[in-house]
Amino acid sequence: MHIPDGFIDVQTSAIFAGLAxxxxxxxxxxxxxxxxxxxxxxxxxxxxxxFAVQMLNFPVVAGxxxxxxxxxxxxxxxxxxAATLALTVVLVMQAFLFADGGxxxxxxxxxxxxxxxxxxxxxxxxxxxxxxxxxxxxxxxxAAIGALLSVPAAALGFTLQYAMGANATxxxxxxxxxxxxxxxxxxxxxxxxxxxxxxAVLASRSDLVYGWKGNATVLEIRRG
Amino acid sequence: xxxxxxxxxxxxxxxxxxxxxxSGFVVSLFLAGVVxxxxxxxxxxxxxxxxxxxxxxxxxxxTYADGALADYGVKGIENERASVGVAGVIxxxxxxxxxxxLFKFLVRKPKKTIKQ
Numbered sequence: 001m002h003i004p005d006g007f008i009d010v011q012t013s014a015i016f017a018g019l020a021x022x023x024x025x026x027x028x029x030x031x032x033x034x035x036x037x038x039x040x041x042x043x044x045x046x047x048x049x050x051f052a053v054q055m056l057n058f059p060v061v062a063g064x065x066x067x068x069x070x071x072x073x074x075x076x077x078x079x080x081x082a083a084t085l086a087l088t089v090v091l092v093m094q095a096f097l098f099a100d101g102g103x104x105x106x107x108x109x110x111x112x113x114x115x116x117x118x119x120x121x122x123x124x125x126x127x128x129x130x131x132x133x134x135x136x137x138x139x140x141x142x143a144a145i146g147a148l149l150s151v152p153a154a155a156l157g158f159t160l161q162y163a164m165g166a167n168a169t170x171x172x173x174x175x176x177x178x179x180x181x182x183x184x185x186x187x188x189x190x191x192x193x194x195x196x197x198x199x200a201v202l203a204s205r206s207d208l209v210y211g212w213k214g215n216a217t218v219l220e221i222r223r224g
Numbered sequence: 225x226x227x228x229x230x231x232x233x234x235x236x237x238x239x240x241x242x243x244x245x246x247s248g249f250v251v252s253l254f255l256a257g258v259v260x261x262x263x264x265x266x267x268x269x270x271x272x273x274x275x276x277x278x279x280x281x282x283x284x285x286x287t288y289a290d291g292a293l294a295d296y297g298v299k300g301i302e303n304e305r306a307s308v309g310v311a312g313v314i315x316x317x318x319x320x321x322x323x324x325x326l327f328k329f330l331v332r333k334p335k336k337t338i339k340q
Contacts, residue, residue: 006282006284028330032330032331037331044327045249047320048249048252053255055256056259056260057264057268063267065266065268066268067263085326092322097291098295099287099288099293155270158270162279166282168281178273178277186269204244205240
């Protein structure tokens with residue numbers, strides 16, 4: 001869902017660049033107080049892993065592909081603040097090195113994927129986790145459902161931007177229907193990859209999973 | 225050293241977190257460097273929607289469309305498998321450097337806050 005330059009007018013792009021910058025600034029502050037020397041490298045690794053998996057477009061329906069956004073995945077693994085930063089690093093690398101996602105549209109894409117998708121994915125993760133019984137399978141399911149819905153949420157972000165400042169004149173409701181419909185399907189792939197990755201990390205190093213910590217601290221003895 | 229002793233040595237030599245970081249990095253290198261060749265080349269969701277509805281016409285060419293790594297290929301490498309693979313490896317290393325430095329800088333402070 002990397003937006004090229006030209007889809008959205010300059011004024012709207014500037015507004016969202018401002019919003020994205022404010023979100024990133026808040027995330028710098030949030031991540032600073034949440035991360036420590038042990039978890040900081042994991043946030044870097046999360047960015048690296050997301051960059052790699054975003055290269056892997058999977059087929060969705062005839063003639064369409066999708067790829068992981070990784071917002072819910074990152075939020076569950078390293079927390080929402082660090083997730084926003086990790087996603088933003090990925091988007092900046094893609095826009096500047098790989099010509100993927102327009103430069104003036106970077107604020108639009110950052111807002112949709114680094115902020116909306118992260119916080120919607122994380123909020124739904126927390127909600128589902130609360131409903132389900134405690135345990136690792138619940139964390140995996142909650143992460144997958146958060147991931148599933150984070151993708152259409154980002155698509156809604158784009159639709160809002162389109163409604164505010166599209167350079168084309170096609171109706172907003174047409175764009176809304178097509179964007180949400182397509183991205184619910186892509187969300188299924190997002191859910192699968194997120195669920196698999198979270199369950200793999202939970203199986204090997206559950207102590208590193210941010211979204212699991214709340215559950216585990218009750219049982220764990222802190223050393224040192 | 226037999227296999228078990230090597231494993232034992234590995235366990236002592238590299239601490240658990242480093243091992244996890246290295247494994248994750250190697251997996252990422254493999255995905256971006258090798259598996260990426262098999263990725264679907266169909267347009268992604270937004271591009272498809274833009275094509276179908278018609279607002280793709282408003283897209284402008286990317287500022288760096290002629291860049292050395294544009295569209296995940298290395299300019300000058302003809303072999304497609306190698307081109308996307310090398311681009312992926314460069315992206316993984318670049319993201320590791322930028323992301324690593326950002327988060328390292330972020331937590332570098334004289335007083336550590338209490339871990340939640």
